[in-house]
Amino acid sequence: MTTRVKGRPEFYTAYAQDMAFLNTRPKQWGVVAIVAIAALLPMTVSDDLLKILGTGLVLAIGAIGLNLLTGFAGQVSLGHAFFVAVGAYTASWIAGDPDGRTVGLGITFMPLWILGAGVAAAIAGAVVAPLAVRLRGLYLAVVTLALVIIGGFVFTEWRSLSGGAQQGRDAPVPTILGADLTVDGAYTQEQKLYWLFLVVLIICAIFARNIGRSKIGRAFSAVRDRDVAAGVMGVELTKYKLIAFVLSSFYAGVCGSLLFVANGYFGPERFSGGMGLLLSVQFIAMILIGGVATVSGSIMGAMLIALLPRISSELPSFLPFITTASNEHPNIFEVEQAMYGVLIIAFLLFEPRGLFGVWHRVRTYWKSFPFSY
Amino acid sequence: MTELLSAVAAGLGQGSIYTLLALGFVIIYKSMGVISFAQPALMMAGAILVSYWSPKLGFWPAVILGGLAIAVVALVIERLAIRPMVGKAVFVIAIITIGVDIIVRVVAGAFVGTDPRSIGDPWGLGRWHIGGVAIQHRHAAAFIAAAVIVTLVAAFFRYTSIGLAMRAAALDQEAAMTQGVSVGVVFAVSWAMAGFLAAVAGVFAAAGNSLDQNLWIVGLAALPVIILGGLDSLLGAVVGGLVIGVVEALVRNYHSDIFPGIATNTGPLAPYVVMLLVLLVRPYGLFGTKEVERV
Numbered sequence: 001m002t003t004r005v006k007g008r009p010e011f012y013t014a015y016a017q018d019m020a021f022l023n024t025r026p027k028q029w030g031v032v033a034i035v036a037i038a039a040l041l042p043m044t045v046s047d048d049l050l051k052i053l054g055t056g057l058v059l060a061i062g063a064i065g066l067n068l069l070t071g072f073a074g075q076v077s078l079g080h081a082f083f084v085a086v087g088a089y090t091a092s093w094i095a096g097d098p099d100g101r102t103v104g105l106g107i108t109f110m111p112l113w114i115l116g117a118g119v120a121a122a123i124a125g126a127v128v129a130p131l132a133v134r135l136r137g138l139y140l141a142v143v144t145l146a147l148v149i150i151g152g153f154v155f156t157e158w159r160s161l162s163g164g165a166q167q168g169r170d171a172p173v174p175t176i177l178g179a180d181l182t183v184d185g186a187y188t189q190e191q192k193l194y195w196l197f198l199v200v201l202i203i204c205a206i207f208a209r210n211i212g213r214s215k216i217g218r219a220f221s222a223v224r225d226r227d228v229a230a231g232v233m234g235v236e237l238t239k240y241k242l243i244a245f246v247l248s249s250f251y252a253g254v255c256g257s258l259l260f261v262a263n264g265y266f267g268p269e270r271f272s273g274g275m276g277l278l279l280s281v282q283f284i285a286m287i288l289i290g291g292v293a294t295v296s297g298s299i300m301g302a303m304l305i306a307l308l309p310r311i312s313s314e315l316p317s318f319l320p321f322i323t324t325a326s327n328e329h330p331n332i333f334e335v336e337q338a339m340y341g342v343l344i345i346a347f348l349l350f351e352p353r354g355l356f357g358v359w360h361r362v363r364t365y366w367k368s369f370p371f372s373y
Numbered sequence: 374m375t376e377l378l379s380a381v382a383a384g385l386g387q388g389s390i391y392t393l394l395a396l397g398f399v400i401i402y403k404s405m406g407v408i409s410f411a412q413p414a415l416m417m418a419g420a421i422l423v424s425y426w427s428p429k430l431g432f433w434p435a436v437i438l439g440g441l442a443i444a445v446v447a448l449v450i451e452r453l454a455i456r457p458m459v460g461k462a463v464f465v466i467a468i469i470t471i472g473v474d475i476i477v478r479v480v481a482g483a484f485v486g487t488d489p490r491s492i493g494d495p496w497g498l499g500r501w502h503i504g505g506v507a508i509q510h511r512h513a514a515a516f517i518a519a520a521v522i523v524t525l526v527a528a529f530f531r532y533t534s535i536g537l538a539m540r541a542a543a544l545d546q547e548a549a550m551t552q553g554v555s556v557g558v559v560f561a562v563s564w565a566m567a568g569f570l571a572a573v574a575g576v577f578a579a580a581g582n583s584l585d586q587n588l589w590i591v592g593l594a595a596l597p598v599i600i601l602g603g604l605d606s607l608l609g610a611v612v613g614g615l616v617i618g619v620v621e622a623l624v625r626n627y628h629s630d631i632f633p634g635i636a637t638n639t640g641p642l643a644p645y646v647v648m649l650l651v652l653l654v655r656p657y658g659l660f661g662t663k664e665v666e667r668v
Contacts, residue, residue: 074464076464076467131649131652131653134652134656135652135656137463137464138407138408138463138464138467138604139600139604139652139656139657141408141464141467142408142596142597142599142600142648143600143648143649143652145593145596146596146597146645146648146649149593149641149642149645150642150645150646153637153639153641153642156637157635157636157637273590274586274589274590277593281471281475284468284471288468329483330483334479334482334483337475337478337479338475338476338479338480340472340475341471341472341473341474341475341476341479342472342476343472344468344469344471344472344475345454345469345472345473345476348458348465348468348469348472349454349457349458349469352461352465
């Protein structure tokens with residue numbers, strides 16, 4: 001019998017209970033509460049902040065993807081921006097205006113271009129994976145970095161697709177049953193897009209959480225902890241590294257398809273050279289700050305990174321020596337950039353498990369309160 | 374033919390810069406087993422520092438002092454951010470160096486300003502013509518400087534006691550410690566050397582150009598070089614640097630013949646493509662030691 005004992009939330013009578021999706025009552029209520037608060041947030045928060053939070057939700061999808069690859073399977077990738085770019089361009093190609101300046105198929109059915117972007121990025125991941133599975137550790141990091149450099153060049157040059165440097169192209173327009181989400185109606189554009197992103201993120205998060213507690217997830221962990229040992233135990237290294245790459249790229253593609261929807265426009269500069277690498281590093285920062293190999297950590301990290309520009313723009317009122325003028329130093333843009341570096345270093349030095357680790361510590365403290373253990 | 378030789382000469386000059394940078398990467402990798410992604414930023418910081426000092430002190434004193442100053446910066450980075458992480462996963466340390474890179478780049482970039490800065494080098498764009506082959510002074514200078522520095526580094530590892538200690542630590546850290554080698558000193562010296570090399574490379578990379586944030590992108594091209602040569606091979610850094618430099622210069626020169634349809638020059642992509650092609654055949658680079666896998 002797999003019954004739960006009343007009043008003993010941590011007492012499991014079956015393995016399935018321990019591995020359940022939300023294995024404790026507080027977790028169940030907690031998740032319900034967080035989702036409810038997240039869903040009701042647009043009613044109270046101003047639109048400009050909501051836009052930032054929406055971007056954070058989209059980035060969280062990409063961060064979950066990178067966490068599947070880097071956190072769960074231990075394959076360091078600095079090339080996440082490339083797969084995000086593949087997704088962004090596929091989505092805008094499928095949904096784009098066929099008669100416009102840039103190529104497009106004119107298929108505006110939203111689930112199709114979101115999934116199409118994911119699948120295209122996954123295919124790109126599958127193409128890269130055979131080279132990547134031969135490499136380990138830092139070699140892999142540098143090779144994936146090369147993807148960003150080469151990909152950025154290709155996208156910039158492919159003018160019919162990307163619109164070319166300094167010009168860019170339109171992002172896909174999200175519509176549900178013919179209703180354009182980017183037009184203010186009963187609810188504003190920011191509110192509607194926020195809800196859209198939230199729904200997609202929840203689907204992606206549940207899927208990732210389920211992968212993490214399945215056979216595939218356990219294989220990933222084995223590969224991460226010691227790939228040779230995993231191979232000896234019968235985990236097919238090539239297969240699972242390939243799966244990790246494909247899954248991670250799929251998430252990146254979905255993230256890319258939605259990333260520019262709020263702006264309605266994006267240029268290839270976003271993915272090439274220094275900016276492309278910065279995007280990759282931002283994703284790395286998200287999973288390290290949030291918490292490696294956790295879905296909730298990816299979301300927390302992505303929200304923090306998305307809020308960083310806003311936080312640094314608020315800083316001058318507290319720290320008067322920081323200016324808002326871009327020709328004086330130190331200005332808020334420099335502070336924002338430097339904060340990525342500072343946060344990465346600080347978290348790795350002092351809290352390697354990230355925000356998830358902070359939460360974990362708080363939780364264990366209160367669990368046994370007032371005793372320290 | 375003269376066009377080809379001119380391109381090769383320019384490539385050897387550029388390759389010397391890559392060699393200097395790559396040596397720094399390899400020295401750090403050999404001592405700690407980590408790629409320092411902070412090297413490109415240190416290179417940019419070095420060039421910017423020299424551009425401030427050379428009008429006051431003269432070019433050569435500024436290069437030496439700038440190199441030493443960046444070496445001190447690298448020492449501080451190593452002590453504050455890297456040393457506490459010794460023994461942790463190499464990936465984690467590599468990511469920390471990415472964080473360091475961002476910070477150094479932002480701080481150094483704040484001193485670039487909007488006016489184009491010059492490094493104050495004595496060469497400019499002057500060139501010799503030897504039988505129709507154009508050789509730029511700055512490329513010749515970079516090549517000679519790289520040759521001298523590579524010789525000095527090789528001699529340092531071969532003949533000094535700290536060089537011997539570093540070789541011992543690279544071979545087997547624990548065994549070296551039991552023989553009385555201070556691994557901390559080895560780490561510090563390797564970071565200082567890498568910082569100095571990065572600053573010197575930055576000076577040559579900025580010579581003849583105006584100085585801006587794009588110098589950092591040049592520094593990134595040293596990553597394909599070390600992967601091509603093998604992460605733990607000093608010889609690989611030298612050979613890889615020169616090969617990548619020449620290939621890049623050739624592609625840059627003949628770009629319009631090879632790819633007539635592409636407007637932007639494909640030269641900067643060449644290092645990465647060469648790296649990918651070599652990795653398909655040799656996953657540990659040309660001279661890298663194959664990792665022995667033990668469980």
